[in-house]
Amino acid sequence: MTLWIALIATAAGCYLLKFAGLAAPRRLLDNPWLQRFATAVPLALLAALITVEAVRGDGQALSWDTARMAGVGAAALALALRAPFLLVIVAAAATTAGLRALGVA
Numbered sequence: 001m002t003l004w005i006a007l008i009a010t011a012a013g014c015y016l017l018k019f020a021g022l023a024a025p026r027r028l029l030d031n032p033w034l035q036r037f038a039t040a041v042p043l044a045l046l047a048a049l050i051t052v053e054a055v056r057g058d059g060q061a062l063s064w065d066t067a068r069m070a071g072v073g074a075a076a077l078a079l080a081l082r083a084p085f086l087l088v089i090v091a092a093a094a095t096t097a098g099l100r101a102l103g104v105a
Contacts, residue, residue: 067104071096 028034054072057063075092083091 065105067096067099070099070104 050072054068055062055064057065071092074095075088078088078091
């Protein structure tokens with residue numbers, strides 16, 4: 001029963017959050033600070049996800065994986081060179097796979 005209460009409360013909270021976004025007054029949405037914040041939040045969340053996955057070890061532990069970090073570096077370099085997104089993914093995967101094939105862990 002507790003799980004159902006948590007699910008219903010979470011669903012109601014998500015609905016209210018979505019409704020609050022839709023019901024926000026236009027002058028609030030036109031605020032330049034809020035627009036910059038809304039632009040930066042997805043980038044920060046994506047960077048956090050990439051960082052956590054890049055240093056994730058077994059279980060809850062963090063670990064340094066040289067091949068994986070080299071892949072992240074290759075992706076960052078490709079992004080800095082303004083490569084298309086597909087090329088960024090291929091560069092990261094190829095770098096990581098190549099280093100693993102060479103025995104770098």
